[in-house]
Amino acid sequence: MTGYRLATGGSGIDRTRRLGFTFAGRPYGGLAGDTLASALIANGVGVVGRSFKYHRPRGVTAAGPEEAGALVSLGEGGRHEPNAKAPMVPLVEGLVADGQNAWPSLGFDVGAINGLAGPLISAGFYYKTFIGGPRGTWTRLFEPVIRRAAGMGRAATTPDPDRYETMNATCDVLVIGAGPAGLMAATAALAAGARVILADERERPGGALLHDLSEVDGVPAPDFAAATAARLTDGGAVVLPRTTVYGHYDGRFGAVERVVDHPGDPHGLPRQRHWQIRARHVVLATGAIERPIVFPGNDRPGVMLADAARAYANRYGVAVGRRVAVFAAHDGAYRTVRDLAAAGIDVAAVVDARPAVPAAAASLAEAAGARLFAGHHVGATRGRKGLAGLTVAGADGGSIAVDALLVSGGYTPTLHLASQAGARPQWDDALAAFRPGPLPEGWTAAGAVTGRYATTDALETGAAAGEAAAAALGRTVAPLARPALAAADDAALTATAPAAPFHVAGKKAFVDLEHDVTSADIALAHDEGFQAVEHLKRYTTLGMATDQGKTSNVNGLAIMAEHLGAPIPTVGTTRFRPPYTPVALGALAGAETGAHVRPTRLTPMHDWHATHGAVFVATGAWLRPRAYLRPGEGVREAYIREAATVRTGVGIVDVSSLGKIEVAGPDAATLLDRVYANGFAKLPVGRARYGVMLREDGVVFDDGTTWRLGETRFLMTTTTANAAAVLSHLEVLLATAWPDLRVHVTSTTEQWAGMAVAGPLARTTLAATVAGIDFANEAFPFMAVREGAIGEVPVIVARLSFSGELAYEVYCGAHHGAAVWERIMAAGAVHEIAPYGVEALGTLRIEKGHVSGPELDGRTTLYDLGLERMASAKKAFVGSVLMRRPALRDPARKRFVGLVSLDGKPIRSGAHLVGPSGRSEGHVTSTTHSPALAGAEIALALLSGGPDRIGEELLATDPVRGNAVPVRVADPLFFDKDGSRMHV
Known part of the structure; x- marks a missing residue:
């Protein structure tokens, strides 16, 4: 060694x-x-x-x-x-x-x-x-x-630089677990012509055969497993080693395949592959987990499960200790005594909790030269960072020097997936363990998960399960020849029921090694009334996180049962939930990340923006100019300059990303009346109207303007982020609530390029380049829509204002967008027209108190936003009933207000508003530096009882980023309160 x-x-x-x-x-x-x-x-x-x-x-x-x-x-x-x-x-x-x-x-x-x-x-x-x-x-x-x-x-x-994949698969028979039972089940099903997927979490198929020294069909057990797996692959079965089936979801199974172990594989393989599998029949061959024993000092390094030590010796050629002891409660642990002694490891003692040890087991201890302590238990261990020895408690016990203690209190069938599928675990006194109860239709269990632990039983029940699965699917089944085992079969060492679960009382006796849950913690839970199994789990954290009760569940329940003086079944067991073992988030996401799942969308004018100093920001799925930087400028300096330009001269902003939906048909106006809170049926042709949509629960969904282009044709605009959601909302309503309406809704977002021209010189700029439209105030009033042309390009122009200035929105075919933009820029050059980005756009709308995405956060109502007068009392519309609930009109709700910084420092978006109560009473939604208000730092916010608190001083505090600013509550309409600038 x-x-x-x-x-x-x-x-x-x-x-x-x-x-x-x-x-x-x-x-x-x-x-x-x-x-x-x-x-x-x-x-x-x-x-x-x-x-x-x-x-x-x-x-x-x-x-x-x-x-x-x-x-x-x-x-x-x-x-x-x-x-x-x-x-x-x-x-x-x-x-x-x-x-x-x-x-x-x-x-x-x-x-x-x-x-x-x-x-x-x-x-x-x-x-x-x-x-x-x-x-x-x-x-x-x-x-x-x-x-x-x-x-x-x-x-x-x-960011994780590795690649992940997702696979979807269907099969006739899914076999979960490739131990002896799973291999035989897959072989039998495949022989009957079924399409088979065999999945196992280990590196190689074989399960317990991989560390078994016996022979199957005349060859070593590991070689038999490898040959069987190869025959399955050659026969057309999908064999997935290194693949953990972690969860069952209403007939669908989630599994993670570990494709490569070395990150950054030079062959370009994914690191992991997430499988979603649907099967007509399932064979559960998940095996069983060896159960530890709870005793003082059982968490010391060097204390290990007995069969694990056997696996390390037989499969990996590793001794877990030079001088070891075994603490057992059933015959199966003596296989470890036999195999470790055969490997040349000194087995000093076997401590068996049973007063009488069967002869077959006792003879193995004697052959290994180990002293057998029948009817004894381990009372303590010693050592600092490793095991140095143990104390045998009992009539003729004593102290033994060892560097490894191998424990085995029996086996626990691995029933996690069955439990996830709704099969309640059933207690089996003969096994001293829970096994799966009645399985769902189309499920069959085989092998150790059923409580039959011998290799012969695994091979037999596996073959029978595969044949039953194929027969249930209508396949013709020929009985499969069962493999023959050599005389070394361990059936005799698995027949006797364990004398566990049990624990040895004493200090620091651990039930859950991962969470440091001790037997004393369970006693405390009992004394304090947390006796129900789910309460026990949450109060002590027993079996939570990565463990999911694999080694701790049964022992914890047994200890609680002792305190209750009741059988273990009356305590019950928790329902296991997915995942069975931890799953990397990268595997769940697969390739559906970044631009792959959400392609970046560019407006028709994107290239122009990029060559003129724009820095971009993602808004929804679109890249939009945040600001246009000039030499020496940062974003803050640029947006302040751009906003000032709009207030004093003229600016142009790209609004192509706004959602645009054509609503057409004889009942188009009726549809709009039903989805908007305000009325649209009487909107004249050639006019636009601002509208607000509600969800069915009365909460604001989206806002925008809708233009009537003809008697039966409207163009609806939505916010950038909600374009797809609004279209889906309309389609669902037309398909389910109002299928009788004669109307079609069509997304035209990509068909239109849009730009807003705003500022006192906007009319002069457009009049110089747009033909066919009279821009005089009387001929082209606020909220009017007109059609004209810029050169040979047809355009639709609407007099709308998000900025609060005289403003127009110009729409043209997307492929003409860049040319129209450049023509407008040329016409405005004499007025020093400047493009502005979304930061300046935000400044302008905050100064005017216009709500946008941060305020329409899925929780606010018309009442919260001060828009309740928009809601028509003469018609029904989506959300019209539930919006009137008293709780949604409570004056104490968080309502829309403005804020002004009292010390001139910027207000943080998201900051909490704290008043005399010392508690958060609201939060900041939008914030900016305002050039129109002499450089004031202002913000919009939602504040409890907001409109009634104008003039009150609060603290806008952001403890995460270490910022606190004194503010005064103000009217959210900071600038041009009478609106005269946009009506001039």
């Missing part, structure tokens, strides 16, 4: 290929086929992480997804991935990994001081201690501290 690497054995490793990796900043070496966990054990690394609450050292405890101690972070920068389970991380050259929840290092963690305060921070301590403290201490002191301490890892703060 070199280090902890055995000289022989290891069916899953390649001893000729060495791999280098880094853990916690130190370089190590491993072998191809290793996992991070097996490589760390081989290198003698005992402390892999720190626990959540007490920061106790944690080592490797398992060999699969049930790992609760060795949670690690992988990668660096944007590829950093927290909460990976070390036994599920394949070792690759250059792997970078680190422990979690420790500072400054795993070896010396300052947070371990929490262990000294254990009695003070038991289950539910924050509810009882902090919330009941002096006023304000929770929000100002304790909550921030707890939030910073929360979590088991830190997510990356930079």
Whole structure:
């Protein structure tokens, strides 16, 4: 043995290929086929992480997804991935990994001081201690501290550079789990002509066969598994190793395939692939998880599940200790005694909780040279950062020096997916475990998940399940030949029921290693009335987060049952929820990110903007000019100049991104009357009107102007962000509520280029370039619509004003947009016309108190915005009933107001408005520097009881960004209150 690497054995490793990796900043070496966990054990690394609450050292405890101690972070920068389970991380050259929840290092963690305060921070301590403290201490002191301490890892703060994919698949039979049962189920279904998908979370198909020393059909068990998987692939089955089926969603399964392990794969493969699978029949072959035992000191590094130690020896050629002991409650653990002794590992003792140990098991302990303590238990362990020894409690117990303790309290069927599908777990006294209850139609279970743990049973029930699935689908089924096992079959070691679940009373006996939940915490939950299983879970955090109760659930329920003096089934069990194991957000998103899912849209004048100093900002799906920078200017200087130009001369802004919907047909006016709060039926041809739409619940949905271009033809404009939503709203209403209306709605957003020309010289500028329109005030009044031409290009011009100045909107065909823009710029050159962006546009509309997206946030009503007089009392419209609910007209609601900075400092958008009460009474929605108001810093806001508080002084505070500005509440219409400038 070199280090902890055995000289022989290891069916899953390649001893000729060495791999280098880094853990916690130190370089190590491993072998191809290793996992991070097996490589760390081989290198003698005992402390892999720190626990959540007490920061106790944690080592490797398992060999699969049930790992609760060795949670690690992988990668660096944007590829950093927290909460990976070390036994599920394949070792690759250059792997970078680190422990979690420790500072400054795993070896010396300052947070371990929490262990000294254990009695003070038991289950539910924050509810009882902090919330009941002096006023304000929770929000100002304790909550921030707890939030910073929360979590088991830190997510990356930079973009993930890797690629992810999404796959959709259908099949006749989905087999979940590729252990012996799953392999046989897939083989039987495929032989009957069914389309089969076989998915398994491990690196290779085979499950328990991969660390079994027996032979199947005359070949070693791992070789039998590999050959069977190869035959399935050759026969047309889709075999998905490294693929975790994590959730069931109304007949659809979510699964994540780990395609490559080395980020930035040079072949361009995705890092992970998210599968969405629909199957006509499901075979659940998910196996079982070995259950730990709760006893004092059971969380010390070096305490591990017994079958995991067997897997590390047989599959990875790694000894989990040089001198080990086994603490068991059933016959199956003696397979570990046998195999470790065969590998040359010193098995010093076997502590069995059962007073009488069957002869077959006892003989294995004797053959291994281990002292057998029947009817005893482990009362304590010792050692600092690793195991140094244990104490056997009982009549002839004593102290034993060991560096690994392997525990096994039985098995827990992996029934998470069945529970997600609605199958209630059922307690089985013979198994001392829950197994799946009646499964949904089209589901069949096989193997260890049914409570039959022997390899022979797995092969038999798997084949039978595959045949049953194919028959249920109407396939002709020929009985499949069952594989033959050698005499070393372990059926005799799985027949006896375990004497667990149980626990050994004492201090620091951990039920949930990840969350530091102890048996004392469960006792406290019982004493304080949190006895219902869901209350127990939330009060203690038992089985939450990445664990999902895999190793802790049954033991926790058993301890609560002891306190209640009731059977375990009366305590019940939680309903497992997806995901079964953590799923990366990148896998869920797949390729549906950025421009792939939401292409960037450019207006027809985009190239002109780009060549004239524009800096762009995304508004909805569009890129719009934020401001046009001149030499030496920043955005702030540019938008202040642009806004001043509009107020004193003339400016032009690109409004092509506004939603535009043509509403046409004999009942077009009727439709508009029903969707807008104000009336449109009597709107004359050649006129426009501002309208507001409500949702059915009476909350404002969108606003915009609608132009009547003919008796049965209207052009509706919407906000940029809501264009698609408004179109969908109209289509749904026409399809469901009013299918009798003779009207069509068509998106024409892309067909029109639009620009607004605003300022005192706007009329003069347009009159010089637009033919066919009389721009005189009497001939072309406010809210009128006219048709003309600029050169050979037809245009529609509407006299509208979002800025509060004399203004017109000019629309033309999109392909003429750039030419029309340039003609208007040329006509206005004599007046020093300037383009302006959305920042200046925002300044102009804030000065005029016009509402926009920040105020139309999906929570405000007409009453909140001071627009209640727009709502017609003579007609019904969408939202007209519910908008009149008393609660929506409560004077204490947050209502629309203006704000003026009292110290001249900018007001932060999103800041809370705090008054004498010391509490937030509203928030800032929009803010700007106003050149028209002598450089004042102003804002719009929603304030409780707002209109009645004009003149009151408040504090606009933004604690996140460390900003607080004294403000005075004002009328939101800051500039040109009588509106004379836009009517001139």
